[in-house]
Amino acid sequence: MSLDWDSVAAFALTLPGAELSTSYSQPAVKVNGRAFVNTGHEPGSFCLQIDMDTVLLLKETEPATYWQSPHYEGWPAVLVRYDTDDPERVRAMIERAHAWQAGRPRPRGRKKA
Template sequence: MIWDDVVAHALTLPGTELTAYYGGPAVKANGHPLVTPGREKGSFCLHIDQDTKAILMETSPETFWQTSHYDGWPSVLVRYDSADPERVLAMIERSHDWAMSRKRPRPRKR
């Protein structure tokens, strides 16, 4: 799996768009990011609720992990070379569901 595969899958989900997030590419739904490139080589960032993040890191630390940069934030790093790509894709879908269930963020004042 590579970034283009992650983006392609995320864009198949209803209401998603390829846009920018903190100056980099992102797929968002309902104004919330689903996936962004990771700051660490070989991984992307999955934006997901804290409870699911904790479960993923506990059950599959070889795939789902974090650095101190992501500690305390609703996002987890995901290794592209995961042995379970179906679970990775399912977690992108779960991120989408979470984004769609949340209130749309207000536009920032300029």
């Protein structure tokens, strides 16, 4: 089964406190003021913001679905290919990313120059 941004965002928006927003001028779903999914910089994939331990685990165990371009290396974010063999696991990882961001402090506002 293949996912797309609309189905990813629709699922993410069912989670408590989730809201449609933008992150770096891209469509995103946020909780507690923090993006947990956004469209990303790579065609055919979306970006999942999640803890580094999970990023490393996903890349190691399912590299056909979870990967990083050089843009994301070293950051708590992993790209997820829409064309996945396991959309249920992708949804579980979206829930995990939501819980991780919901538990973090709300970001402080940026200072105006």
